[in-house]
Amino acid sequence: MNARTPKASPERSSAISRRSALLLALSSSGALAQGFGGLGATAPGFAIPRPGTQLAFPRDHGAHSDFRTEWWYVTANLNGDDGAAYGVQWTLFRFALQPNAARAGWEDRTIWMGHAAATSANEHLFAQKFARGGIGQAGVEAAPFRAYLDDWVLETRDDSADAGIERLRVSAGDRNFTYALDLTASGPVVLQGEAGYSRKSEAGQASYYYSQPFFTAQGSVALHGRKMQVSGRAWMDREWSSQPLGPDQKGWDWFSLHLEGGAKLMLYRMRSVEAASFLFGNWIDPEGATSMLPRDDIVLEPLETTRIADRDVPIRWRVKIKSRGVDVITQPLNPRSWMGTDFAYWEGPIRFTGSHSGEGYLEMTGY
Numbered sequence: 001m002n003a004r005t006p007k008a009s010p011e012r013s014s015a016i017s018r019r020s021a022l023l024l025a026l027s028s029s030g031a032l033a034q035g036f037g038g039l040g041a042t043a044p045g046f047a048i049p050r051p052g053t054q055l056a057f058p059r060d061h062g063a064h065s066d067f068r069t070e071w072w073y074v075t076a077n078l079n080g081d082d083g084a085a086y087g088v089q090w091t092l093f094r095f096a097l098q099p100n101a102a103r104a105g106w107e108d109r110t111i112w113m114g115h116a117a118a119t120s121a122n123e124h125l126f127a128q129k130f131a132r133g134g135i136g137q138a139g140v141e142a143a144p145f146r147a148y149l150d151d152w153v154l155e156t157r158d159d160s161a162d163a164g165i166e167r168l169r170v171s172a173g174d175r176n177f178t179y180a181l182d183l184t185a186s187g188p189v190v191l192q193g194e195a196g197y198s199r200k201s202e203a204g205q206a207s208y209y210y211s212q213p214f215f216t217a218q219g220s221v222a223l224h225g226r227k228m229q230v231s232g233r234a235w236m237d238r239e240w241s242s243q244p245l246g247p248d249q250k251g252w253d254w255f256s257l258h259l260e261g262g263a264k265l266m267l268y269r270m271r272s273v274e275a276a277s278f279l280f281g282n283w284i285d286p287e288g289a290t291s292m293l294p295r296d297d298i299v300l301e302p303l304e305t306t307r308i309a310d311r312d313v314p315i316r317w318r319v320k321i322k323s324r325g326v327d328v329i330t331q332p333l334n335p336r337s338w339m340g341t342d343f344a345y346w347e348g349p350i351r352f353t354g355s356h357s358g359e360g361y362l363e364m365t366g367y
Helices: 010-028
Strands: 069-080 085-096 110-119 124-132 138-141 146-149 152-156 167-173 177-185 197-199 206-223 226-241 249-259 264-272 278-284 290-293 298-308 311-321 326-332 345-354 358-365
Touching: 069 177, 069 206, 069 345, 069 358, 085 138, 085 146, 085 152, 085 345, 110 138, 110 146, 110 167, 110 177, 110 345, 177 226, 197 278, 206 249, 206 264, 226 249, 226 358, 249 311, 249 345, 264 298, 278 298, 311 345, 311 358
Parallel strands: none
Antiparallel strands: 069 085, 069 226, 085 110, 110 124, 138 146, 146 152, 152 167, 167 177, 177 206, 197 206, 206 226, 249 264, 249 358, 264 278, 278 290, 298 311, 311 326, 326 345, 345 358
């Protein structure tokens, strides 16, 4: 940090003011009240996920204005032409300040937030953006698919009017990093939970949730102006709800794992202040068929913590799926993959060895 802090420019002061106003709006709406990011707060007037609801595409690639919260999330494990490993994250969040918040112009009551990151073994670089809805600065179109906040874009590479997420391009950046990737799906969209209805607690909190875990990725990553050509595997998650956490759930540990041989594994542990953690897992075979894992089949055991941002965060884990003979130890590419954003969390690429080997991503919130 410089010894002398420079005076903020008018442009930066304006940006800070806009961010502060948006966070104040979220706080006054109750969105910051409970759990990580306020996701345990009650949401009267908003739609609630119901079991048995059939997801439809491309419609459900788009925004759902009757729900309070949703996100479009991409992570990628990449290998560079310099021989090094990299990871990138692209996320767009939508927060509705009241039910059916989508309106014309400045009457819109939607807040959009973007997070982007690029990770190497030595650095974790991240950026954050906020936007108001209704003025063309941010939004999501279902078909042809396009999600954007300013010049951060996740969109189809196909020309048809009903193009979905089979072939995407994704790009984002800041003054210290940029990336641009082409994503191509080699398998089907995967419905998580019970045909897309994903339970998050014993009390009934839930979301609608699907993934595209079969993306291959190719493009470039630049760190401090040094550009590398990269290729690898990517995973996209889509989730929307109105109260995805229980009131006493403080956060989660989420794994998306690419196993050598083509299978995928999604796991999460919802941590509670008083009750036992809520565990969920989904085994995805190389053709995209899914098998929900019983809770007593899953072991997620933290093995090592690191001190970061004045918190003790577990960065090495033992993961066991007893019915599948999985017993692996995960290692982060960079233990200090801390997203120091307004809603702070740890997220970064990992590798694992043991009974199986592979790579993936780990996200941990609420620490």
